[in-house]
Structure formats: C-alpha cells, structure tokens
Amino acid sequence: MGRGGRGGHAVARVAVIVRAPVRWLWWPGVLAAGIGAAVPGLTGRRIGVLAGAVLFLAAAAVAFAARRRRYADLVRGASRAGRSVFLQDRAVTARLWRRARRGRLALAFPVAVASSFVLPAAGGMLLAGLGAGLWAKAHWLGGLERKAGGLLWARTEWAKGSPAAKGVRGYLTTGLAAGDAAPGGARRTAARAGVSAAR
Numbered sequence: 157m158g159r160g161g162r163g164g165h166a167v168a169r170v171a172v173i174v175r176a177p178v179r180w181l182w183w184p185g186v187l188a189a190g191i192g193a194a195v196p197g198l199t200g201r202r203i204g205v206l207a208g209a210v211l212f213l214a215a216a217a218v219a220f221a222a223r224r225r226r227y228a229d230l231v232r233g234a235s236r237a238g239r240s241v242f243l244q245d246r247a248v249t250a251r252l253w254r255r256a257r258r259g260r261l262a263l264a265f266p267v268a269v270a271s272s273f274v275l276p277a278a279g280g281m282l283l284a285g286l287g288a289g290l291w292a293k294a295h296w297l298g299g300l301e302r303k304a305g306g307l308l309w310a311r312t313e314w315a316k317g318s319p320a321a322k323g324v325r326g327y328l329t330t331g332l333a334a335g336d337a338a339p340g341g342a343r344r345t346a347a348r349a350g351v352s353a354a355r
Contacts, residue, residue, distance in 0.1 A: 167244065174297060178294070181286045204272065204278050205277050211281055211285060212285035212288070216288045231308060247336075268283050302339050304329070307332060
C-alpha cells in the first residue's frame with residue numbers, strides 16, 4: 157500500500173465488519189427455524205429439517221470460505237498505520253453496517269418463516285448457517301491477527317460493501333492493544349474507550 161493510505165482518514169476493523177452480521181443472521185435464523193418446525197409445510201417436518209441441516213452446513217461453509225484467498229493476500233500486503241489514522245469504534249462500525257442493510261435485515265426473518273410453509277425450518281437454518289460461517293471467519297481472522305502480532309484495519313470508504321471487495325486497496329495494521337475490539341472482532345473485556353491509535 158502506498159504512502160497515500162497512511163493518514164488523515166478513518167479505518168474500521170476488518171474482523172468487526174465480518175462479524176457485524178452474525179447476530180442479525182444467527183438469532184433470527186434460530187427463531188425462524190423454531191417457528192418453522194411447528195409448521196407442517198408441503199414436504200413435512202422431517203424432510204424440512206433434514207433439508208435445513210444440509211442448508212445450514214452449506215451456508216456456513218460458503219460464508220466461511222468466501223474470498224479467503226483475497227483476505228489472505230490483503231493481510232500479507234498490509235502496512236503499518238500512521239499516527240493520524242482514526243480508529244473507528246467497534247459499535248460505530250457495526251451500527252453503520254446495519255444501517256446500510258436495514259431493508260434486507262428486515263426482510264430476512266419473515267422470508268425465512270414464510271419458507272417454512274414449503275420446507276419447515278429450512279429457511280431459518282439457512283440464515284443461522286450464514287451467521288455461523290461468518291462467526292468462524294471472524295475467528296479465523298483473529299488467528300491471523302494474533303499470529304502477525306497486529307490488528308487489521310481497512311479504510312471505511314473502501315470497505316463499505318466488504319472488507320475484501322475489489323475497491324479495498326490494502327489493509328493497515330496496529331498493535332494488538334489498539335481500539336476497543338479484541339483479535340477476531342469481539343468486544344474487549346476491558347475496553348479502552350477513545351483510543352484513536354496505538355503503536
């Protein structure tokens with residue numbers, strides 16, 4: 157990454173962006189699957205739940221594996237963040253992600269429940285599988301961060317769609333103590349508020 161990416165802009169944690177959808181997919185998915193299991197559906201509960209289990213595993217695998225090579229390439233090319241870089245808080249990153257996708261999030265649950273009239277529980281299990289796969293990917297990124305001894309960040313204007321999108325030209329790194337999220341994007345047990353950079 158060139159010198160132009162070293163300062164004067166906000167950056168968000170890569171793992172936090174990946175982790176942001178997890179609870180909005182997992183819990184609505186679990187709830188939709190529970191409601192769906194009570195609906196006989198066109199195929200019957202047994203077939204619906206079996207199909208849902210297959211969908212859960214497939215969705216989790218796809219969500220976990222998607223663009224992993226791209227992530228790995230960006231990690232290898234990461235450069236040290238400059239002192240003027242502003243580290244976006246974990247809660248702000250998650251809130252902005254939700255705000256940009258509120259329409260799709262609002263539709264996901266009712267669509268998953270409605271699908272149970274065909275395949276009971278399957279739609280909810282698909283949603284939950286996507287959440288599980290993204291949770292696993294965030295943990296994988298956390299492992300890369302611990303191994304490298306630094307946290308991974310992407311410029312906010314580049315990573316609006318995905319932290320591995322084509323528009324993301326590179327990652328920046330800080331020390332493991334920077335920001336308010338631990339490796340992997342989880343909330344720190346003893347969060348340090350108001351940190352803009354830690355080198």
